[in-house]
Amino acid sequence: MTTETPQKGKILLLATLSGGYRGADMVGQGHMDYPPNTYILPVMSSAIFPPKFYIDAFEKGFDAITVMYSGTDSPYKGESEKTAEIINETYEKMKELNLDLRRLRLAAICTVCVRPFLEEVQRAESLLEEIGPLPRPLAKQGVAANVN
Amino acid sequence: MPEEIVNTQAQNPKEDEPRIGVYVCNCGGNIGDVVKCEHVARTLERLPNVVVSRDNMFMCSDPGQKMIADDIKEKGVNRVVIGACSIFLHEQTFRRTLERAGLNPYLYYHIGLREQVSWVHHGTPKEATEKSIRMMAAGIAKARNMKPLEPVRLPAHRQALVIGGGVAGLRSALDLARRGLKVTLVEKSHYLGGHMAQWERVFPTNEEARPLLKRLIDQVLAEPNITIHTGAEVIGAKGYVGNYNVTIRQTPRGVRETFPNEQEAIDVCPIKRRKRFDFGLSTSKAIYRTYTGCVPESLVIDWETCTKCGECVKVAPEGMINLDEEAQEFTVDVGAVVLATGFQPYEPFYGEMGWKEFPEVITLPQLHRLLDDEGPTQGKFWWNGHPVKNVAIIHCVGSRQVEGVHRAQPDGNVNNYCSRVCCTASLSMASLIRQKAPDAKIYEVFEDIRAYGRGHEDYYTRASKNNVTFLRYFAEEIPEVRRADEKAEHPLLVKVRDHLTWGEEIEIPVDLVVLSVGMMPNPVQDLMEIFKVTPGSDRFLLEVHPKLRPVETAVNGVVLAGTAQGPMNIQESCAAASAAASKVSALIEQAKVELEPYVARVDPDKCQGSGECVKVCPQEEAIELKTFSENGNTFQRAVVTPANCNGCGVCVSACPNRAIDVQGWRLDEYEAMVSAIAADIPAWEGAA
Numbered sequence: 001m002t003t004e005t006p007q008k009g010k011i012l013l014l015a016t017l018s019g020g021y022r023g024a025d026m027v028g029q030g031h032m033d034y035p036p037n038t039y040i041l042p043v044m045s046s047a048i049f050p051p052k053f054y055i056d057a058f059e060k061g062f063d064a065i066t067v068m069y070s071g072t073d074s075p076y077k078g079e080s081e082k083t084a085e086i087i088n089e090t091y092e093k094m095k096e097l098n099l100d101l102r103r104l105r106l107a108a109i110c111t112v113c114v115r116p117f118l119e120e121v122q123r124a125e126s127l128l129e130e131i132g133p134l135p136r137p138l139a140k141q142g143v144a145a146n147v148n
Numbered sequence: 149m150p151e152e153i154v155n156t157q158a159q160n161p162k163e164d165e166p167r168i169g170v171y172v173c174n175c176g177g178n179i180g181d182v183v184k185c186e187h188v189a190r191t192l193e194r195l196p197n198v199v200v201s202r203d204n205m206f207m208c209s210d211p212g213q214k215m216i217a218d219d220i221k222e223k224g225v226n227r228v229v230i231g232a233c234s235i236f237l238h239e240q241t242f243r244r245t246l247e248r249a250g251l252n253p254y255l256y257y258h259i260g261l262r263e264q265v266s267w268v269h270h271g272t273p274k275e276a277t278e279k280s281i282r283m284m285a286a287g288i289a290k291a292r293n294m295k296p297l298e299p300v301r302l303p304a305h306r307q308a309l310v311i312g313g314g315v316a317g318l319r320s321a322l323d324l325a326r327r328g329l330k331v332t333l334v335e336k337s338h339y340l341g342g343h344m345a346q347w348e349r350v351f352p353t354n355e356e357a358r359p360l361l362k363r364l365i366d367q368v369l370a371e372p373n374i375t376i377h378t379g380a381e382v383i384g385a386k387g388y389v390g391n392y393n394v395t396i397r398q399t400p401r402g403v404r405e406t407f408p409n410e411q412e413a414i415d416v417c418p419i420k421r422r423k424r425f426d427f428g429l430s431t432s433k434a435i436y437r438t439y440t441g442c443v444p445e446s447l448v449i450d451w452e453t454c455t456k457c458g459e460c461v462k463v464a465p466e467g468m469i470n471l472d473e474e475a476q477e478f479t480v481d482v483g484a485v486v487l488a489t490g491f492q493p494y495e496p497f498y499g500e501m502g503w504k505e506f507p508e509v510i511t512l513p514q515l516h517r518l519l520d521d522e523g524p525t526q527g528k529f530w531w532n533g534h535p536v537k538n539v540a541i542i543h544c545v546g547s548r549q550v551e552g553v554h555r556a557q558p559d560g561n562v563n564n565y566c567s568r569v570c571c572t573a574s575l576s577m578a579s580l581i582r583q584k585a586p587d588a589k590i591y592e593v594f595e596d597i598r599a600y601g602r603g604h605e606d607y608y609t610r611a612s613k614n615n616v617t618f619l620r621y622f623a624e625e626i627p628e629v630r631r632a633d634e635k636a637e638h639p640l641l642v643k644v645r646d647h648l649t650w651g652e653e654i655e656i657p658v659d660l661v662v663l664s665v666g667m668m669p670n671p672v673q674d675l676m677e678i679f680k681v682t683p684g685s686d687r688f689l690l691e692v693h694p695k696l697r698p699v700e701t702a703v704n705g706v707v708l709a710g711t712a713q714g715p716m717n718i719q720e721s722c723a724a725a726s727a728a729a730s731k732v733s734a735l736i737e738q739a740k741v742e743l744e745p746y747v748a749r750v751d752p753d754k755c756q757g758s759g760e761c762v763k764v765c766p767q768e769e770a771i772e773l774k775t776f777s778e779n780g781n782t783f784q785r786a787v788v789t790p791a792n793c794n795g796c797g798v799c800v801s802a803c804p805n806r807a808i809d810v811q812g813w814r815l816d817e818y819e820a821m822v823s824a825i826a827a828d829i830p831a832w833e834g835a836a
């Protein structure tokens with residue numbers, strides 16, 4: 001096994017190719033540092049993920065997820081509304097599992113949103129510092145309720 | 149609407165068993181100085197289905213690409229995972245590599261190790277290396293599930309729409325037409341040429357602007373492929389690249405054509421209005437001609453101020469003037485759109501360096517009109533009925549603004565960009581003033597002189613030799629303009645801390661202050677919404693990539709030309725316009741377009757015909773339930789029309805049976821990626 005550096009937990013950033021993913025590239029082009037426990041996956045559209053996808057990702061090992069979608073700037077009609085709807089549904093499922101709702105966040109990040117990108121990463125980092133990684137498996141454990 | 153040609157998911161049995169090639173790029177140290185690329189490659193070679201895993205100094209170089217191609221041919225690699233710079237830079241490069249080696253180009257996944265790992269984790273190389281392994285492992289997990297794809301091929305109208313009839317729009321239209329494409333040119337105002345028509349003469353050649361512009365306009369008019377609509381705006385559009393159906397609204401001109409007693413019709417008009425063409429320095433009647441020689445040439449009615457009193461109708465030949473004409477709406481079918489909507493000069497705030505507070509403060513565009521032989525003073529350098537003896541031109545008004553020092557625009561941002569043309573434009577005006585008023589005292593009050601183009605520096609040299617006095621201010625302490633004593637010879641004083649004389653505070657008495665205002669984009673919120681294009685933080689329209697795809701927007705088939713995209717001079721506007729025309733003609737000239745295959749695809753074995761996808765789909769006619777029968781059973785299944793699907797994926801999360809996915813970005817691929825990032829990674833024995 002590679003030795004894993006002790007970390008606060010893993011953060012998954014689902015970033016749209018027309019928004020947050022380019023924003024992340026801009027942060028890179030500016031050589032601005034942020035912690036390496038962040039894993040960015042490019043997505044065409046944030047609307048494809050059903051609630052189960054998020055719950056499974058928490059179960060598999062992610063401790064915080066931020067969906068960096070394009071918000072009202074999305075090139076896809078209906079994407080932002082549908083994504084918001086799914087996130088709300090996911091919150092309901094998270095409540096059932098006693099998961100802190102702050103672990104899942106929806107943030108509009110544009111192609112040049114350097115500062116907002118870094119702020120989102122920082123927000124997730126601070127959250128994990130505060131509440132720590134998720135104990136697993138989720139359902140059996142009954143994770144401490146800290147629902148906002 | 150042209151008939152759809154084809155969209156199928158390619159089938160190739162040889163590509164079914166995943167044999168993955170993994171390639172980690174050092175990017176000449178950009179990645180390798182932080183991430184241990186060899187370690188990453190060695191670690192990943194142990195993962196299932198990986199048949200080869202390599203690192204290389206430059207994967208995008210010819211030898212790098214050859215390495216991949218050789219592995220495809222010699223080692224039977226049929227899936228490729230590359231960790232390198234941003235996906236936006238080299239995705240096409242590597243797709244072509246696969247294609248050349250005979251592999252479906254979509255059997256490739258790219259991870260941006262440079263922008264998203266090495267450049268953001270400088271201080272933590274160990275963690276950056278581990279993160280790279282995980283991200284690449286995710287790519288490998290996706291690659292195992294990848295299927296070959298074929299682009300969506302659609303028929304396209306060999307016709308383009310150019311929005312904006314300034315120099316950029318005209319240039320684009322002409323280039324497109326000369327390539328044999330039909331062009332519809334839509335111009336909002338009632339004349340062609342945009343701002344260039346308002347300038348007296350233009351750098352770097354010092355040619356008179358309007359005759360130069362007229363040469364271009366004449367070529368456009370002579371081109372049978374171009375249809376021009378002035379007084380027109382786009383108010384809606386349906387469709388997609390290759391097949392836009394655009395609705396245009398045209399305001400009537402009110403006047404059919406030129407006629408002999410035009411002046412009489414003008415004279416009888418009782419309305420006076422500020423003349424926009426002269427930036428408010430003069431007035432015209434509500435029936436007016438924009439400028440002598442404008443195209444179209446006939447008079448035009450200003451509907452905002454016209455009271456329809458009918459006096460002009462009475463004196464004009466019968467049927468020549470129609471005050472009851474209504475706006476018309478019509479549609480055009482086009483394959484692509486060029487946005488050439490241009491700029492507007494920065495409008496200073498009340499009191500900003502005396503703007504509107506003192507009538508002796510004007511802007512650089514107004515100075516152009518003032519010095520124009522056809523302008524309000526017939527080219528005399530006079531103000532308020534007197535010759536101007538002392539003039540100060542203050543640079544960088546509305547450009548290079550500093551947060552906290554300058555007042556922000558309504559969106560909360562200051563204009564922190566350089567407007568690029570104002571320095572040379574100001575210097576060229578200084579030379580013209582010197583010609584018209586040899587004894588005038590001319591002061592150029594500048595922050596920096598940015599005379600960056602070929603021949604531009606000559607204007608600076610010439611002005612210096614021509615006794616123009618230069619004073620340099622710093623952005624933190626902008627010049628002040630105030631009223632001089634009543635008895636003073638010159639009505640205004642410009643106070644400036646001059647950093648060419650070691651910060652000395654100087655007060656210059658002047659008759660006229662010229663604010664060298666910057667450029668702001670024309671407000672085109674409506675077009676942004678119609679065509680789904682986005683602005684940058686400077687509010688100008690945004691290209692996909694400033695270096696690699698400088699005139700394309702993120703929307704297929706919508707390109708940018710000229711100052712709609714950012715401050716440019718005429719030469720740059722024309723260069724961008726020609727580039728935009730090339731992009732459009734390359735896209736639609738074959739009467740078909742190829743689109744990424746990222747559209748919804750239904751798995752007929754899983755689909756139960758619930759219809760949820762149809763209910764949630766936001767696109768028109770992208771998905772429908774169709775009735776099928778097999779062995780005497782009738783059932784319904786969802787069917788996608790790829791041409792109408794934009795891959796938004798709303799249907800994916802809605803399907804209760806997971807029967808629908810967006811090709812190339814499937815949910816099971818994401819699930820595999822998430823598992824791979826979270827999983828333990830086998831160690832490489834050689835690890836230090």
Ligand SMILES: Cc1cc2nc3c(=O)[nH]c(=O)nc-3n(C[C@H](O)[C@H](O)[C@H](O)COP(=O)(O)OP(=O)(O)OC[C@H]3O[C@@H](n4cnc5c(N)ncnc54)[C@H](O)[C@@H]3O)c2cc1C
Pocket residue numbers: 311312313314315316317334335336337340341342343344347349350351352380381382488489490491492493512513516569573576666667670672675709710711712716717718719721
């Ligand atoms: C004071 C000043 C002096 C300058 N002097 C020089 C010089 O000497 N040399 C030089 O090289 N450059 C000079 N420039 C720059 C030059 O003016 C620009 O490069 C050029 O005008 C840009 O052309 P354009 O077509 O991009 O935009 P514009 O000239 O702004 O044309 C845009 C056109 O689009 C139309 N439009 C806008 N919105 C819509 C819509 N929604 N629908 C339809 N039509 C629309 C407008 O009516 C306009 O006709 C100067 C600029 C300034 C401000």
